[in-house]
Amino acid sequence: MIVHGTEGYAVLIGERLRALREEKQLSQGDIQERTGLSRNYVSRVENGHTVPVVETLEKFARALEVPTYQLFYDGEEGPKLSNLSKHETAERDLWGSSGKDARMLHQFCQLFRRMEKGNQELILFAAKKMTKGKAPRGVKGHAK
Numbered sequence: 522m523i524v525h526g527t528e529g530y531a532v533l534i535g536e537r538l539r540a541l542r543e544e545k546q547l548s549q550g551d552i553q554e555r556t557g558l559s560r561n562y563v564s565r566v567e568n569g570h571t572v573p574v575v576e577t578l579e580k581f582a583r584a585l586e587v588p589t590y591q592l593f594y595d596g597e598e599g600p601k602l603s604n605l606s607k608h609e610t611a612e613r614d615l616w617g618s619s620g621k622d623a624r625m626l627h628q629f630c631q632l633f634r635r636m637e638k639g640n641q642e643l644i645l646f647a648a649k650k651m652t653k654g655k656a657p658r659g660v661k662g663h664a665k
Contacts, residue, residue, distance in 0.1 A: 532569035534578075537592055539567040541585045555584035574634075
């Protein structure tokens, strides 16, 4: 299944994975052995028919012996990170970024991924209703 609007990404990711695999002189069978993914799935990804989840991209990166960022970035060094102020960084380090909250978020994502689309939309609708007008945890000075 391809999420609406991701078709272009599927092709780009697939082309990049194939290029890295061929550069390393590996077959799809080699990737299958190294990742545990079926050869058919590897082919579907490389041909842009599906977009793998992050965990699967990490498997591809390990199999290809490259840092995960190289699946998205064609260069010797990693992309340059912008200089974020401490305030911007603090706002990004909110709930779900570490510890118990991160574990809960990970568990939620695993369960959410297995739900049917209609149920996902229902959960999101309910969450929006429950939080309407409330400030995000950890952000001070938010007006209701």
